[in-house]
Amino acid sequence: xxxxxxxxxxxxxxxxxxxxxxxxxxxxxxxxxxxxxxxxxxxxxxxxxxxxxxxxxxxxxxxxxxxxxxxxxxxxxxxxxxxxxxxxxxxxxxxxxxxxxxxxxxxxxxxxxxxxxxxxxxxxxxxxxxxxxxxxxxxxxxxxxxxxxxxxxxxxxxxxxxxxxxxxxxxxxxxxxxxxxxxxxxxxxxxxxxxxxxxxxxxxxxxxxxxxxxxxxxxxxxxxx
Amino acid sequence: xxxxxxxxxxxxxxxxxxxxxxxxxxxxxxxxxxxxxxxxxxxxxxxxxxxxxxxxxxxxxxxxxxxxxxxxxxxxxxxxxxxxxxxxxxxxxxxxxxxxxxxxxxxxxxxxxxxxxxxxxxxxxxxxxxxxxxxxxxxxxxxxxxxxxxxxxxxxxxxxxxxxxxxxxxxxxxxxxxxxxxxxxxxxxxxxxxxxxxxxxxxxxxxxxxxxxxxxxxxxxxxxxxxxxxxxxxxxxxxxxxxxxxxxxxxxxxxxxxxxxxxxxxxxxxxxxxxxxxxxxxxxxxxxxxxxxxxxxxxxxxxxxxxxxxxxxxxxxxxxxxxxxxxxxxxxxxxxxxxxxxxxxxxxxxxxxxxxxxxxxxxxxxxxxxxxxxxxxxxxxxxxxxxxxxxxxxxxxxxxxxxxxx
Numbered sequence: 001x002x003x004x005x006x007x008x009x010x011x012x013x014x015x016x017x018x019x020x021x022x023x024x025x026x027x028x029x030x031x032x033x034x035x036x037x038x039x040x041x042x043x044x045x046x047x048x049x050x051x052x053x054x055x056x057x058x059x060x061x062x063x064x065x066x067x068x069x070x071x072x073x074x075x076x077x078x079x080x081x082x083x084x085x086x087x088x089x090x091x092x093x094x095x096x097x098x099x100x101x102x103x104x105x106x107x108x109x110x111x112x113x114x115x116x117x118x119x120x121x122x123x124x125x126x127x128x129x130x131x132x133x134x135x136x137x138x139x140x141x142x143x144x145x146x147x148x149x150x151x152x153x154x155x156x157x158x159x160x161x162x163x164x165x166x167x168x169x170x171x172x173x174x175x176x177x178x179x180x181x182x183x184x185x186x187x188x189x190x191x192x193x194x195x196x197x198x199x200x201x202x203x204x205x206x207x208x209x210x211x212x213x214x215x216x217x218x219x220x221x222x223x224x225x
Numbered sequence: 226x227x228x229x230x231x232x233x234x235x236x237x238x239x240x241x242x243x244x245x246x247x248x249x250x251x252x253x254x255x256x257x258x259x260x261x262x263x264x265x266x267x268x269x270x271x272x273x274x275x276x277x278x279x280x281x282x283x284x285x286x287x288x289x290x291x292x293x294x295x296x297x298x299x300x301x302x303x304x305x306x307x308x309x310x311x312x313x314x315x316x317x318x319x320x321x322x323x324x325x326x327x328x329x330x331x332x333x334x335x336x337x338x339x340x341x342x343x344x345x346x347x348x349x350x351x352x353x354x355x356x357x358x359x360x361x362x363x364x365x366x367x368x369x370x371x372x373x374x375x376x377x378x379x380x381x382x383x384x385x386x387x388x389x390x391x392x393x394x395x396x397x398x399x400x401x402x403x404x405x406x407x408x409x410x411x412x413x414x415x416x417x418x419x420x421x422x423x424x425x426x427x428x429x430x431x432x433x434x435x436x437x438x439x440x441x442x443x444x445x446x447x448x449x450x451x452x453x454x455x456x457x458x459x460x461x462x463x464x465x466x467x468x469x470x471x472x473x474x475x476x477x478x479x480x481x482x483x484x485x486x487x488x489x490x491x492x493x494x495x496x497x498x499x500x501x502x503x504x505x506x507x508x509x510x511x512x513x514x515x516x517x518x519x520x521x522x523x524x525x526x527x528x529x530x531x532x533x534x535x536x537x538x539x540x541x542x543x544x545x546x547x548x549x550x551x552x553x554x555x556x557x558x559x560x561x562x563x564x565x566x567x568x569x570x571x572x573x574x575x576x577x578x579x580x581x582x583x584x585x586x587x588x589x590x591x592x593x594x595x596x597x598x599x600x601x602x603x604x605x606x607x608x609x610x611x612x613x614x615x616x617x618x619x620x621x622x623x624x625x626x627x628x629x630x631x
Contacts, residue, residue: 050625053544055543055544055624055625055628056624056625075548075549076548076549076550079543079546079547079548079549080546080548082543082544082545082546083545083546084546088544088545090628094537094540094541094544094628095541096538096541098241098242098245107542107545108545108546110230110231110234111542111545111546111547111548111551112546113230113231115230116230155545159546
């Protein structure tokens with residue numbers, strides 16, 4: 001099992017109040033699965049995604065990722081995990097505005113310590129995979145929304161991570177472009193990657209093989225799509 | 226290896242950030258630029274002065290003492306000096322006979338007169354009455370110098386300085402001709418080689434005559450300046466002590482009473498000069514340091530703004546795998562690049578300023594390598610020191626919060 005969440009709890013302290021975002025959550029996701037996580041506002045799906053992506057640590061419980069217990073890791077180790085094991089795709093693309101597409105894509109490799117020639121090769125290959133190689137020297141403001149998201153996907157793929165984590169990837173795109181992007185995710189999944197997508201749109205979730213629904217910090221339903 | 230790639234990437238990033246907002250970068254740098262410019266400007270002027278001064282001092286020789294009525298550099302009230310007796314030929318004779326540490330002793334008195342040849346004249350020429358004993362390495366280029374015979378017999382002969390000869394005689398050979406000094410006729414027996422200027426005084430605008438002649442023609446109420454060439458500069462103190470002893474005896478200065486004459490040395494001027502330049506250096510460094518602190522605060526301010534503006538970017542980088550150390554390095558390098566740029570601009574301006582002042586005033590200026598390192602070094606240190614806090618703030622940002630920052 002690639003991902004094992006055991007009795008995960010996450011509490012936020014806001015002033016004097018405590019918000020229990022995730023309560024005693026158990027979850028297992030296997031290698032190569034395509035999972036959608038759904039839930040209304042406040043259900044804890046963003047928090048779950050942050051924990052899955054090692055952006056945040058649980059208040060209690062264990063997160064075993066690829067046979068390593070991530071819950072006990074310090075900031076530097078988590079950063080390394082994010083670099084090697086996780087590929088993020090955000091709703092707002094989150095590209096560096098002053099850097100070219102190829103430089104955006106190679107950034108994870110920079111933090112991985114790879115030499116420049118190797119980085120260029122890997123970044124170009126990733127851009128090729130999402131069909132954007134001819135635009136690689138363009139800056140984000142010279143690209144359309146769909147193209148920017150493709151760059152973001154290429155960046156997520158470039159270091160061959162264990163999981164692709166997508167948070168509402170089509171949220172800022174029109175329907176047609178959104179469909180194109182969902183096709184790319186399907187291709188990626190077909191290549192053997194594990195894809196976890198957070199969404200609140202049913203028709204997006206239907207692209208996946210398994211839908212996990214959250215409510216009030218717990219898993220309400222977990223069934224095939 | 227990895228560290229250097231990271232460093233280089235960070236430098237490129239920093240330069241890009243600077244380029245994208247030139248006005249802001251410039252305003253940030255202003256404090257650093259002013260600080261470095263001031264220090265470099267003053268340092269280069271002072272170093273130029275050092276060199277010029279040093280050159281002139283060495284041309285005069287450090288093995289010569291001047292026994293005179295007054296000290297060159299005096300602290301104390303003037304009344305103490307007012308009543309001193311003139312130095313006379315008695316003291317000169319005593320030193321010549323008794324000073325064993327001295328290699329050569331020569332008297333010198335001076336006045337200013339007009340020197341005339343034919344219809345040409347030069348005014349306010351320094352007329353020096355002296356004897357045949359040589360205490361410096363200045364030789365006649367043409368003809369000969371004063372001889373013992375000239376001096377003993379008070380012959381009306383003169384040796385012209387290069388400039389005087391040039392002004393009066395142009396293409397004619399001056400040796401053997403008659404000139405009028407202060408109305409009296411003298412025969413020219415020699416022309417001195419060109420010496421140049423020392424501390425602004427043109428040494429070539431001088432005429433030497435036998436000292437006895439000067440006394441006779443132009444008045445006896447003058448104090449003699451005795452030039453002593455010491456045998457061994459290493460034994461300077463013993464030489465001075467011996468001279469002091471002889472002088473006190475001849476002038477009958479009682480025990481316990483201070484000297485009523487002075488033994489002057491070029492070194493005294495050097496000391497005074499060094500004190501002045503030390504004060505100058507200290508002032509320059511003081512002003513520079515204050516400006517650098519102000520500049521540093523400016524840099525810290527701008528870096529804090531920059532960190533806040535790029536909160537989202539920092540969040541993205543952390544999400545992709547940047548560690549605290551990576552973020553810290555990135556912003557610290559940016560800070561150092563900014564301030565080092567300021568340092569470089571300041572150095573260029575400082576040297577430019579120094580050269581500008583040198584071209585419109587008698588002050589000289591030089592470019593020295595160590596002051597370049599000083600300028601870059603200090604501005605970089607300012608960059609590191611004042612950039613640390615903002616860079617630390619950036620590194621500590623929580624990635625989740627940072628990503629959601631608008």
